[in-house]
Amino acid sequence: MAYRETVKVKARKAATRTKLLTSATELVGEAGFRQVQMSAVARKSGVAVGTLYKYFLSKEKLFANVFQMATEREVSHVELALQGSQSAPQRLRNALQLFAERALKNPTLAWALIAEPVDPEVDSERLIYRARYAQLFERTIEQGIAAGDLPPQNASCSSTALVGAIAESLIGPLAPKPANDNSLNQAAVINHILNFCLQGLGATAAASVRSTA
Amino acid sequence: MAYRETVKVKARKAATRTKLLTSATELVGEAGFRQVQMSAVARKSGVAVGTLYKYFLSKEKLFANVFQMATEREVSHVELALQGSQSAPQRLRNALQLFAERALKNPTLAWALIAEPVDPEVDSERLIYRARYAQLFERTIEQGIAAGDLPPQNASCSSTALVGAIAESLIGPLAPKPANDNSLNQAAVINHILNFCLQGLGATAAASVRSTA
Structure with a gap:
């Protein structure tokens, strides 16, 4: 009993x-x-x-756990989007697009997770999770290099550049705005960020365009 | 008197x-x-x-001021490197290279400024200064588009992607390491980061290569 x-x-x-x-x-x-x-x-x-x-x-410990739970959910989505039989550049594009779309659908939470100035205990979690994302991207970039869909490159270095590019370029669109600011064309912004990232990886224009279909 | x-x-x-x-x-x-x-x-x-x-x-106020003073110095270097008569892609490459080289020469300070989990008061300064860098890059990207050295693009969006890519990809190389870790080939890492950034902007291979000279 x-x-x-x-x-x-x-x-x-x-x-x-x-x-x-x-x-x-x-x-x-x-x-x-x-x-x-x-x-x-x-x-x-x-x-x-x-x-x-x-x-x-403490509040810091609660927030660190909130951060972990919410970010773990996003990591799973990205991980899933990186799987499948499509080319590596296309899977990377799919994953980055999903990440950006999910962030822009829930902008306050995404801004809190990505950019809000927080206690060091929560900020430490950010470093851990950015490394998690980078590892996922790195594996896919390596697959792309092996398959000839991406040019030879330092996959580790490219993966962190990807994480930085996508996170930083979303901060502006996510940041709290005056209520009358509706100038943001989200689809265009996402498309532009994805192009920057895919071009950064040296994916051919064909791969970039194909993957938007 | x-x-x-x-x-x-x-x-x-x-x-x-x-x-x-x-x-x-x-x-x-x-x-x-x-x-x-x-x-x-x-x-x-x-x-x-x-x-x-x-x-x-308070310590937080002192640190926020340290952050401002140290980062202001880096911003001035980047601003200076973005001036001159060379093409915009080349000036961007020069500025990014200078930023990376200066960071790797003083890795602990650079890591503290870029990535160390800090108090929200200091972290708020990071958002301000990342926006400062982005504004400088944006102006140069716009000049590059106007001169036909860069393809048409959302310069604001590209500039934040640049800031994110360069900062995030330096975190790994800057992070505190075991004393016996000398595997890092800094020149190669910097070159790789710059290629990612310039390719991301859609600079032609010629512009990227020319600018390394």
Whole structure:
């Protein structure tokens, strides 16, 4: 019986933890990390503030976990988009396009994850996840080189340049704007970023164009 | 007399402020922001800790000022390298090369400025300065398009992609490494990053090669 109770307790704790992280992520998606108070996370999750602090010792630790969970989700999407039988340049284009489109659909959360000035504990997570993205891109670039779809190059170096180019060029489009700013043509911006990245890799124009189809 | 004393006092205060910032920057260049204690900055500057706090109300404010001063210096170098009579792609290549070479010559300071997880007050400065770099690149890209040395493109978007690509691809080479890691061929890495960036802009191979001379 003791064993069964432990399992039950563990399951309940895991469910509460997920609820707290989901509530916090939703609040970050509304206004960024800096606007989120622990009391609001507790209220939204239907728990006492003291309970929240039992799960996450500090706001920084909660935010680091929010960052991990939200970014892990994006990494999985990118990883999936990089699989398949298409050429490496096309898979890279698909993955970068998906990344950009998902970011622009949820701009406040994406801005918080990519660019918002945050506590060092959260910022450290950024370095880890940027390396994760780079590793995924690197593997695909190597496949492209091996298949002759990309010219020989330092795949490690190119992959980090890709991560930097896509993240940095999205910061402007994602940044909070005056409500009347509707000048942004998202599809054109995404297309331009993808062209920069694919050209940077030395993908032939044919590969770049083909992949937009 | 009162006026003259005020001038003298102002000059002395400005000299002390510069000394404090220079000492702090040197300490950051040895081990990054996180290792630097206010007491060490005061000691190195030959002032009492209390005096240091009179000039900078907090460590975060001191670091934000260190960041500004050190980055302003790099921005001036880039700005200068972007001037002249050469083609825009060549000037961009020169500027990016100078940026990368200066970073790799002083890797700990460059890593602190570009990538080290820092307080939000310092991280906010990063966003400002990345926008400064992007503006400089954007102007040169526009000149390149006008002169027919670069294909038509969204210069604003390309400029941020450039900033991201160069910064992110330097993080790995700059990051603290085991002492016995001497596998990094800096010249090759820089050349690769520059090729990615120039290709990303759609500069012709001729322009890319010519500019390495």
